[in-house]
Amino acid sequence: MADNGTVLEVKDLKTYYRVMKGDVKAVDNLNFTVRRGEILGVVGESGCGKSTLAYSLISLKKPLQHISGEANLLGQDLMQLSGREKRKLKLKNISIIPQYALDAFSPTKKIKTFIKDLVKQHGRRADKKFMDKVRERFKIVNLSPSVLDRYSMELSGGMKQRVVMLISSLLDPDLLIADEITSALDVTSQRFVTTLLADLRDEGIIGSAIFITHDLATLYQIADRILVMYAGRLAELGAADEIVHNPRHPYTRDLINSLPRIGIQHKDERLTGIKGTPPDLTDIGEGCRFRFRCQHRTVECDSTPKMEEPRQRHYIRCWNYKSLGSDQNE
Numbered sequence: 001m002a003d004n005g006t007v008l009e010v011k012d013l014k015t016y017y018r019v020m021k022g023d024v025k026a027v028d029n030l031n032f033t034v035r036r037g038e039i040l041g042v043v044g045e046s047g048c049g050k051s052t053l054a055y056s057l058i059s060l061k062k063p064l065q066h067i068s069g070e071a072n073l074l075g076q077d078l079m080q081l082s083g084r085e086k087r088k089l090k091l092k093n094i095s096i097i098p099q100y101a102l103d104a105f106s107p108t109k110k111i112k113t114f115i116k117d118l119v120k121q122h123g124r125r126a127d128k129k130f131m132d133k134v135r136e137r138f139k140i141v142n143l144s145p146s147v148l149d150r151y152s153m154e155l156s157g158g159m160k161q162r163v164v165m166l167i168s169s170l171l172d173p174d175l176l177i178a179d180e181i182t183s184a185l186d187v188t189s190q191r192f193v194t195t196l197l198a199d200l201r202d203e204g205i206i207g208s209a210i211f212i213t214h215d216l217a218t219l220y221q222i223a224d225r226i227l228v229m230y231a232g233r234l235a236e237l238g239a240a241d242e243i244v245h246n247p248r249h250p251y252t253r254d255l256i257n258s259l260p261r262i263g264i265q266h267k268d269e270r271l272t273g274i275k276g277t278p279p280d281l282t283d284i285g286e287g288c289r290f291r292f293r294c295q296h297r298t299v300e301c302d303s304t305p306k307m308e309e310p311r312q313r314h315y316i317r318c319w320n321y322k323s324l325g326s327d328q329n330e
Helices: 050-058 083-089 111-121 130-139 145-149 159-170 187-202 214-220 239-246 250-257
Strands: 006-019 022-035 041-042 064-073 094-097 174-179 208-213 227-230 233-239 308-311 314-316
Touching: 006 050, 006 208, 022 050, 022 064, 022 083, 022 208, 022 233, 041 050, 041 187, 041 214, 050 064, 050 094, 050 111, 050 174, 050 208, 111 145, 111 159, 111 314, 130 145, 130 214, 159 187, 174 187, 187 208, 208 214, 214 239, 227 239, 227 250, 233 239, 233 250
Parallel strands: 041 208, 041 227, 094 174, 174 208
Antiparallel strands: 006 022, 006 064, 227 233, 233 314, 308 314
16 A cells, blocks of 8 residues: 555554453554645544544553554654654654644643743754744744733634644644544634645645544545544545545445535435444454444455455455445446
């Protein structure tokens, strides 16, 4: 799956939560790449392993443990680096806008003090030249540099999210991971923040991005490719247009059918939703992990499907995708 323009290559990655009940197989045998200059969207229901993937790449902390596999960032396997070696990469080579980042600010520190303290932790001096750069970046995210002299409690949710995005991209990272960055925002702020992520890429401030969300409609606005996760594994991966308009995996289809469509009223067409609940990842066993909720289940589904590539750069784990319809280009 890798090519010369690859920033990140994840190969057979397994990271599990070690708990008293057993191993929670939150990321299990995952394979994908992120190419230079692209935004890869990662989507799925709560508990599918999206955020676990993010923290596997950024910082493995107990009870989350690396079991096997690789995550090569520009040739360095993140799974083999020490905590100290990983810290050297943060903000510069890989950075994250974490879920619940809006709660990260200290109410007793001005924004500029927070920024200075953070970059100091990463071995950079927040001198006049650096702060001038920060002020220019504030203009890019459509904020007045005067925000530097304010406290976080004086900012709206949308303003705080933009400050967080600015901070996470201050050292021009090769890869920025955005984990559920729109979930706490109103619709207008969601649209602005989503567009801003693409702008940061287009301006060359970030090299590539992984945009993690449960909202497929928001993701479609900016993602080049979309990775659909279910129960810790890849269900489907392909170009955003293909995933949204020609989904091949039953789970992807159910996700899309659960979304409201513009111009369609409730009285004309009811949303279907996805029946059932995700499986217990401590006792998952073999087989397709969606089989318990899939209306297309067959006997084959009790054994684990291999990753297929029915079209170039379109990957899928499903025994029965060929019988569910195809497009004219295949």
